[in-house]
Amino acid sequence: NAGVTQTPKFRILKIGQSMTLQCTQDMNHNYMYWYRQDPGMGLKLIYYSVGAGITDKGEVPNGYNVSRSTTEDFPLRLELAAPSQTSVYFCASSYKGAQETQYFGPGTRLLVL
Amino acid sequence: AQSVTQPDIHITVSEGASLELRCNYSYGATPYLFWYVQSPGQGLQLLLKYFSGDTLVQGIKGFEAEFKRSQSSFNLRKPSVHWSDAAEYFCAVGEPGGGADGLTFGKGTHLIIQP
Numbered sequence: 001n002a003g004v005t006q007t008p009k010f011r012i013l014k015i016g017q018s019m020t021l022q023c024t025q026d027m028n029h030n031y032m033y034w035y036r037q038d039p040g041m042g043l044k045l046i047y048y049s050v051g052a053g054i055t056d057k058g059e060v061p062n063g064y065n066v067s068r069s070t071t072e073d074f075p076l077r078l079e080l081a082a083p084s085q086t087s088v089y090f091c092a093s094s095y096k097g098a099q100e101t102q103y104f105g106p107g108t109r110l111l112v113l
Numbered sequence: 114a115q116s117v118t119q120p121d122i123h124i125t126v127s128e129g130a131s132l133e134l135r136c137n138y139s140y141g142a143t144p145y146l147f148w149y150v151q152s153p154g155q156g157l158q159l160l161l162k163y164f165s166g167d168t169l170v171q172g173i174k175g176f177e178a179e180f181k182r183s184q185s186s187f188n189l190r191k192p193s194v195h196w197s198d199a200a201e202y203f204c205a206v207g208e209p210g211g212g213a214d215g216l217t218f219g220k221g222t223h224l225i226i227q228p
Contacts, residue, residue, distance in 0.1 A: 040220060043218045
């Protein structure tokens with residue numbers, strides 16, 4: 001079991017560029033989440049999904065988009081990257097909702113210059 | 114809106130000494146409560162969680178936490194820390210009723226272990 005995998009590990013983007021952060025889980029979890037972590041701050045929820053074809057906004061969705069075409073994959077799209085999106089991005093999954101343990105990927109460190 | 118406060122940004126403890134990390138939450142009802150640990154450059158790993166029942170919960174790596182409803186607190190403890198416990202610790206809450214909209218995290222406490 002690989003658990004939750006994320007690619008890439010690290011990326012530098014120029015302002016205005018776009019990219020997709022990949023997230024895959026092999027635990028057959030229905031629920032998946034994207035968080036961002038800024039220095040000295042806790043994690044903030046960007047988007048989440050309760051199953052294939054269903055996504056919803058979290059606390060800080062602006063500048064991001066997601067899709068969930070399969071149970072396993074939950075990519076996060078950044079359009080028109082901005083310096084404010086410099087952060088570490090974590091994907092997580094759980095079997096059910098907030099009462100269940102969330103399993104986190106290793107993170108993607110993104111630098112926007 | 115729910116919120117989580119971890120009042121200590123940094124804590125330094127000598128190896129072998131006891132540890133207590135504080136966490137207070139603000140919510141209308143008792144939320145689901147979690148402690149996660151993040152080692153440098155890693156993702157988060159669950160230490161323990163509380164939903165209901167016994168207010169003292171045991172977790173992995175020798176950690177425990179006590180839920181105190183009257184104080185809206187969920188403090189994490191360990192009787193004797195090891196150098197490998199140096200990490201960032203996050204308290205988090207989830208919406209009662211099993212809501213799907215993720216967890217609310219505190220800002221974290223950075224634990225430093227002195228030899």
